[in-house]
Amino acid sequence: MSAGSPVIKDLSLPFDEAQLRQIAEDFPTPFYLYDERAIRENARRLKRAFAWNEGFQEFFAVKATPNPHILRILAEEGFGADCSSLAELVLADRAGLRGESILFSSNNTPASDYVQAKQQGAVLNLDDFTHIDFVDHQCGGLPEVLCFRYNPGPLREGNTIIGKPEEAKYGFTREQLFQGYKTCQERGVRRFGLHTMVASNELYGAYFAATAEMLFEIAVELQSSLGIRLEFVNIGGGIGIPYRPDQSPVDLERVGADIEKLFESMLRPAGLHSLRVLMENGRVITGPYGYLVTTAIHKKHTYKEYIGVDACMSNLMRPGMYGAYHHLTVMGKEHAPTDGVYDVVGSLCENNDKFAIDRPLPAIKRGDLLVIHDAGAHGHSMGFQYNGKLRSAELLLQSDGAVRLIRRAETLDDYFATLQGLE
Amino acid sequence: MSAGSPVIKDLSLPFDEAQLRQIAEDFPTPFYLYDERAIRENARRLKRAFAWNEGFQEFFAVKATPNPHILRILAEEGFGADCSSLAELVLADRAGLRGESILFSSNNTPASDYVQAKQQGAVLNLDDFTHIDFVDHQCGGLPEVLCFRYNPGPLREGNTIIGKPEEAKYGFTREQLFQGYKTCQERGVRRFGLHTMVASNELYGAYFAATAEMLFEIAVELQSSLGIRLEFVNIGGGIGIPYRPDQSPVDLERVGADIEKLFESMLRPAGLHSLRVLMENGRVITGPYGYLVTTAIHKKHTYKEYIGVDACMSNLMRPGMYGAYHHLTVMGKEHAPTDGVYDVVGSLCENNDKFAIDRPLPAIKRGDLLVIHDAGAHGHSMGFQYNGKLRSAELLLQSDGAVRLIRRAETLDDYFATLQGLE
Numbered sequence: 001m002s003a004g005s006p007v008i009k010d011l012s013l014p015f016d017e018a019q020l021r022q023i024a025e026d027f028p029t030p031f032y033l034y035d036e037r038a039i040r041e042n043a044r045r046l047k048r049a050f051a052w053n054e055g056f057q058e059f060f061a062v063k064a065t066p067n068p069h070i071l072r073i074l075a076e077e078g079f080g081a082d083c084s085s086l087a088e089l090v091l092a093d094r095a096g097l098r099g100e101s102i103l104f105s106s107n108n109t110p111a112s113d114y115v116q117a118k119q120q121g122a123v124l125n126l127d128d129f130t131h132i133d134f135v136d137h138q139c140g141g142l143p144e145v146l147c148f149r150y151n152p153g154p155l156r157e158g159n160t161i162i163g164k165p166e167e168a169k170y171g172f173t174r175e176q177l178f179q180g181y182k183t184c185q186e187r188g189v190r191r192f193g194l195h196t197m198v199a200s201n202e203l204y205g206a207y208f209a210a211t212a213e214m215l216f217e218i219a220v221e222l223q224s225s226l227g228i229r230l231e232f233v234n235i236g237g238g239i240g241i242p243y244r245p246d247q248s249p250v251d252l253e254r255v256g257a258d259i260e261k262l263f264e265s266m267l268r269p270a271g272l273h274s275l276r277v278l279m280e281n282g283r284v285i286t287g288p289y290g291y292l293v294t295t296a297i298h299k300k301h302t303y304k305e306y307i308g309v310d311a312c313m314s315n316l317m318r319p320g321m322y323g324a325y326h327h328l329t330v331m332g333k334e335h336a337p338t339d340g341v342y343d344v345v346g347s348l349c350e351n352n353d354k355f356a357i358d359r360p361l362p363a364i365k366r367g368d369l370l371v372i373h374d375a376g377a378h379g380h381s382m383g384f385q386y387n388g389k390l391r392s393a394e395l396l397l398q399s400d401g402a403v404r405l406i407r408r409a410e411t412l413d414d415y416f417a418t419l420q421g422l423e
Numbered sequence: 424m425s426a427g428s429p430v431i432k433d434l435s436l437p438f439d440e441a442q443l444r445q446i447a448e449d450f451p452t453p454f455y456l457y458d459e460r461a462i463r464e465n466a467r468r469l470k471r472a473f474a475w476n477e478g479f480q481e482f483f484a485v486k487a488t489p490n491p492h493i494l495r496i497l498a499e500e501g502f503g504a505d506c507s508s509l510a511e512l513v514l515a516d517r518a519g520l521r522g523e524s525i526l527f528s529s530n531n532t533p534a535s536d537y538v539q540a541k542q543q544g545a546v547l548n549l550d551d552f553t554h555i556d557f558v559d560h561q562c563g564g565l566p567e568v569l570c571f572r573y574n575p576g577p578l579r580e581g582n583t584i585i586g587k588p589e590e591a592k593y594g595f596t597r598e599q600l601f602q603g604y605k606t607c608q609e610r611g612v613r614r615f616g617l618h619t620m621v622a623s624n625e626l627y628g629a630y631f632a633a634t635a636e637m638l639f640e641i642a643v644e645l646q647s648s649l650g651i652r653l654e655f656v657n658i659g660g661g662i663g664i665p666y667r668p669d670q671s672p673v674d675l676e677r678v679g680a681d682i683e684k685l686f687e688s689m690l691r692p693a694g695l696h697s698l699r700v701l702m703e704n705g706r707v708i709t710g711p712y713g714y715l716v717t718t719a720i721h722k723k724h725t726y727k728e729y730i731g732v733d734a735c736m737s738n739l740m741r742p743g744m745y746g747a748y749h750h751l752t753v754m755g756k757e758h759a760p761t762d763g764v765y766d767v768v769g770s771l772c773e774n775n776d777k778f779a780i781d782r783p784l785p786a787i788k789r790g791d792l793l794v795i796h797d798a799g800a801h802g803h804s805m806g807f808q809y810n811g812k813l814r815s816a817e818l819l820l821q822s823d824g825a826v827r828l829i830r831r832a833e834t835l836d837d838y839f840a841t842l843q844g845l846e
Contacts, residue, residue: 062811063772063809063810063811066811067842068842068846069845069846083811084771084772084810084811085770085810085811085812086811086835087808087811087812087813087835087838088810088811090835090839091811091839094839094842094846105772106770106772107731107768107770107772108720108721108723108729108731108732108735108768108769108770109721109770110720110733110770111720128721128723128725130721130722130723131721134721151725151726153725153726154726165726166726166727167726167727167774168774169723169729169766169768169774169776169777170774171725172725173725173726176725297531297533297534298531298532298551298553298554298557299553300531300551300553300592302551302574302576302594302595302596302599303574303576303577303588303589303590303596304589304590306531306592308530308531309531310533312531317807321744343592345530345531345592346531347508347529347530347531347532347533348507349486349507349528349529349530351590351591351592351593353592354592381808381809382807382809383807384740384805384806384807385510385804386486386804386805387486387507387508387511388485388486388489388506388507388508388509388510388511388514389508389510390510391841405845406842406845407841407842407845408841408845409841410841412509412510412513414837414840414841415510416513416514416517417837417840418814418830418831418832418833418837419490419491419829419830422492422828422829422830422831423491423492423517
């Protein structure tokens, strides 16, 4: 994209009403639909933005969209997986990701999770100084490679970048970080990485360069003070996406170029030019390329106008949980005047089960298909079964145009599974 | 309880450390533990408070604790079930509840749910005027009995009671209510109920009498204007519980007595003395009598002092989702000085996964058992599997002192169930 022409959120859809009705004949709404072609194009764009770094790799934050079919697509594009639990480690394995294609970034970690991660050969990213001994004891020794998560706390550079990191449960202090590298070096660990986290869903691109700068500075100091040459810095994830139509996406090319400049000015002079830059984004990788498709099943007029849909908060928690905005398209009415104002609601017995409040939309009829945008990350994965609601299917709109079921909808048997044999 | 001696939250536990360690040997933490004896005593107390009303019945809000073993205990105490979805209807059936022991109070209801409810003979509580025709068409006719949910909207009495009911998605307007009874009477419905909802988790007892007054007034007017004698009014649920140690429980006896006075002054003179008063509480029925038991697995010192436990937000969403306070007891240190100040955290990769923030507690060691109070409602039922976390087991501490598994913990197979055959 060229400077001076701000890119506004892309509201286009990879399907039209006729195609979606055809899909909905085979798979009843509500369902998730992921756009393989767009996911691949976007993955390639991120890689190009960091192509200046030979060892660059993105480790997809599995929690965003924990579906092995999605992980496989991303693995084909060269991505690894960032896992945070035993189940996510097994999921990554099922998707074919092996060894150091997996980064295990957890906190308050149970022993069983570390054991599993070490068995799979994943890179352990420790969240706390005490976890060095914990891993040593629980896993029968320290691995060859270790990464530590840094929390800058009340330091100036931290405050500017992350908000209030001193109130976050994550990471080592700076002093613990240097102690950690020193003791692990003495105990035979040979390869090291460094990680930090930035604000979640951040649209201000300069944040990411500032994070990289903070880590690069530590990399230089680690070499000069302890003689440790970091193998990689994981500058974290957190690149946001524009949920609102008037928001702009992060300029990935610019973020990549800004970080390249810092790399050249800070690391190359220190002889650290082989340092790998890693990221662990979730949202920006799949978020805009997943849609929650739902049908209007009721119209209600009381003190406001309501459209009831067959999806609910169980399918997508963000609006109810955070008051988050998700754009809505009424299929077949993409260009119709928005002469209605609706609350679009689910059926949960919670008054926050609303996908939209006071939203100007075209006049909606029962039976209309509604598409909820930007549901491709932290969508299905955050669903619950509260009120006895079941989680929906996930479909993949393949690059070849075919549609494939990649997760079936839950059934009553799933809901009752943990009660079987106990009644 | 006698006037003038305010009752403060009961912090006592129905088990000591030795008993809990014994239970934890058979069932690894984290787990839920429900106190059958206390649930039964509390159920009887509610019934006594409304014993002046011959037809009084509490319909337990299943969503609070959707476990058939809990429903069965409550059914033995004479409670019905308030269901809001197809799965909850099936659950109530599995617990042995039949016909009008089930109230079906849903909103934006799918046709399939109404069909199931009518098949089970449940009392349908309609949320919207348009649902009269919807049920008629979808279920092959209207049932013999119907209840309507009233939303007072911006009317004065509504505002005082409910906050901003005109922004709630629920219920009929007053005009729609009268139209609804009239048309259903003409279409052969013979028995009628009336329902409304009050604020959730309300500790101010006078709210409930005000709600009853609002409904009693409508009952009288319905008789005089349409000649309809309501069979019951469901004054809703929403009785709160004291989560904080300095809060007092709602005085159920006083609420019952206040509503009795209104009943005598408003309904008896109108000849409506046979009207049944119903309630549909969840939280106050089981909330204080369920505990989430968890083990301290990590201690972390950075900018604050952290205790990491083996439960997380997936087991209990309220602190992370609402910032809700839940009291904590460190077992074996019930009377120890609170000379530590801790954040008690789970392992989710979300910084809001904290059961307590800056909480004064006795000094905690790894291996200590922590009990999270007031988790008996909207606890397990709101759990999710985000981050690949699994939901815990539910145990019943029976009245006879034995411990019974009433829901097993989830396994990886449960987590992967909807992917099977698709990989």
